[in-house]
Amino acid sequence: xxxxxxxxxxxxxxxxxxxxxxxxxxxxxxxxxxxxxxxxxxxxxxxxxxxxxxxxxxxxxxxxxxxxxxxxxxxxxxxxxxxxxxxxxxxxxxxxxxxxxxxxxxxxxxxxxxxxxxxxxxxxxxxxxxxxxxxxxxxxxxxxxxxxxxxxxxxxxxxxxxxxxx
Numbered sequence: 446x447x448x449x450x451x452x453x454x455x456x457x458x459x460x461x462x463x464x465x466x467x468x469x470x471x472x473x474x475x476x477x478x479x480x481x482x483x484x485x486x487x488x489x490x491x492x493x494x495x496x497x498x499x500x501x502x503x504x505x506x507x508x509x510x511x512x513x514x515x516x517x518x519x520x521x522x523x524x525x526x527x528x529x530x531x532x533x534x535x536x537x538x539x540x541x542x543x544x545x546x547x548x549x550x551x552x553x554x555x556x557x558x559x560x561x562x563x564x565x566x567x568x569x570x571x572x573x574x575x576x577x578x579x580x581x582x583x584x585x586x587x588x589x590x591x592x593x594x595x596x597x598x599x600x601x602x603x604x605x606x607x608x609x610x611x
Contacts, residue, residue: 529557
């Protein structure tokens with residue numbers, strides 16, 4: 446049964462999301478990033494095959510560090526674009542979450558880029574949620590952001606958000 450539209454979901458609207466909900470959103474985002482990486486490799490192989498059909502079709506064999514670096518770049522770009530715009534990556538949208546500033550407004554591209562870089566380079570900072578009374582990761586504390594429940598039921602005001610995070 447869906448939580449969206451119920452009295453319980455209305456009560457949670459605008460409140461900071463917990464560890465399990467945010468973890469599920471992160472897993473979905475990791476799948477999106479992995480599929481994007483595989484898609485890029487497949488397209489590169491197709492282009493190479495079209496240019497040189499006698500060599501046969503095969504995926505590019507990159508050094509491990511090059512692959513790792515490119516996946517990190519893809520992840521940072523993905524998060525910067527999604528968080529800097531709507532505050533919702535695919536995972537956050539599916540989990541009914543939104544990334545916002547403490548004032549309740551979108552965080553914008555520069556802060557989204559910093560947060561994305563921190564998340565990719567230092568992923569263990571997410572575990573701070575387990576110890577936070579306000580359901581904030583290390584990145585949320587450093588950059589004054591919150592990940593809140595947002596099913597689009599009603600806009601929540603900055604005052605409501607401020608009251609719910611105290």
